[in-house]
Amino acid sequence: MDTIGQLHQTIERLTSPGRGILAADESYPTITKRLADHGIESTEENRRFYRSLLASTPGIGEYVGGIIFFEETLGQKNDDGVRIPEACEQNHIVPGIKVDKGLVELAGSPGDKVTQGLDNLGDRLDGYVEQGARFTKWRNVYAITDRTPSRQAIDANAEVLARYAAIAQSRGMVPIVEPEVLLDGNHDIERCAEVTEAAQTAVFDALRRHNVKLEYIILKPNMVLPGQDNPRPSVETCAEYTLQVLRRTVPAAVPSINFLSGGQTAEEATAHLNAMNQADGAKPWVLSFSYSRALQNPVQAAWKGDPANKADAQQAFLKRARLNSMARQGQYSPDMEA
Numbered sequence: 237m238d239t240i241g242q243l244h245q246t247i248e249r250l251t252s253p254g255r256g257i258l259a260a261d262e263s264y265p266t267i268t269k270r271l272a273d274h275g276i277e278s279t280e281e282n283r284r285f286y287r288s289l290l291a292s293t294p295g296i297g298e299y300v301g302g303i304i305f306f307e308e309t310l311g312q313k314n315d316d317g318v319r320i321p322e323a324c325e326q327n328h329i330v331p332g333i334k335v336d337k338g339l340v341e342l343a344g345s346p347g348d349k350v351t352q353g354l355d356n357l358g359d360r361l362d363g364y365v366e367q368g369a370r371f372t373k374w375r376n377v378y379a380i381t382d383r384t385p386s387r388q389a390i391d392a393n394a395e396v397l398a399r400y401a402a403i404a405q406s407r408g409m410v411p412i413v414e415p416e417v418l419l420d421g422n423h424d425i426e427r428c429a430e431v432t433e434a435a436q437t438a439v440f441d442a443l444r445r446h447n448v449k450l451e452y453i454i455l456k457p458n459m460v461l462p463g464q465d466n467p468r469p470s471v472e473t474c475a476e477y478t479l480q481v482l483r484r485t486v487p488a489a490v491p492s493i494n495f496l497s498g499g500q501t502a503e504e505a506t507a508h509l510n511a512m513n514q515a516d517g518a519k520p521w522v523l524s525f526s527y528s529r530a531l532q533n534p535v536q537a538a539w540k541g542d543p544a545n546k547a548d549a550q551q552a553f554l555k556r557a558r559l560n561s562m563a564r565q566g567q568y569s570p571d572m573e574a
């Protein structure tokens with residue numbers, strides 16, 4: 237199959253009705269922190285056990301079309317000796333891979349970060365394809381303060397994100413494009429909207445400059461919310477702000493927008509997604525999820541690092557994924573949590 241055929245097939249699978257994406261691609265420091273929150277040690281065996289538990293949850297393929305992994309997982313096997321990417325395929329899930337190499341200070345722009353990982357990216361992707369990965373993720377971050385993000389941070393990050401997306405598509409891999417405006421801070425919702433609009437505008441300008449085919453990307457944005465230290469307006473208000481920014485910035489050619497959860501609780505992230513899918517007005521894209529914490533927190537709480545809790549952990553994952561699948565269709569209500 238040529239690269240366009242591969243992109244087409246993968247995007248169809250990732251965006252099929254009722255489904256979203258699980259981000260299980262935490263780097264070593266991040267997974268260590270997440271597991272420690274539940275008293276679990278981040279050993280190689282625990283990471284293998286846990287991520288294969290996610291990938292092989294019975295029935296999860298109805299709600300989750302893709303899982304993003306960290307490099308380590310692509311080479312690991314589940315308890316039956318099946319490689320985890322292969323186990324995903326058996327469960328009707330497309331395996332993906334986070335390909336950026338994390339954040340560094342943006343020189344000349346105090347307080348801003350830029351994402352690295354473009355060097356040798358094409359060669360690395362060829363290796364990931366060999367291992368079974370069919371799509372990729374790259375994350376930029378933008379912290380909101382009085383002085384950040386700067387104009388140069390917005391432009392520099394857009395440029396690397398677009399170069400990454402072009403390289404991924406050249407290898408037949410669907411790029412998830414993630415410009416994340418962070419939730420930390422005491423800014424109001426208008427400021428989050430203004431920064432998110434500026435970041436996404438620059439990203440789509442850069443994608444166009446680099447001839448990225450918008451039909452074969454997934455946008456993974458933050459929702460528009462006030463800073464963590466401020467009270468939240470209603471779920472509907474947050475949904476309206478988010479939709480307004482998306483309508484202003486995201487071309488209708490983009491098939492799917494899969495939100496990150498960004499530090500919201502599991503229930504909040506589901507309710508916000510549901511409100512956007514229920515809202516009136518133009519929405520030319522699928523609106524779905526690509527959560528990490530909002531899907532995995534309840535799973536880790538049920539697992540507790542004990543293999544005996546595997547079935548309970550898989551039940552917790554199934555429940556959260558099913559509720560988010562309802563939200564993706566605008567059919568969730570909080571009483572379904574019970």
Ligand code: 13P
Nearest residue numbers: 259496497498527528529
């Ligand atoms: P959260 O849903 O926890 O924000 O993680 C999404 C993600 O993959 C960040 O890159």
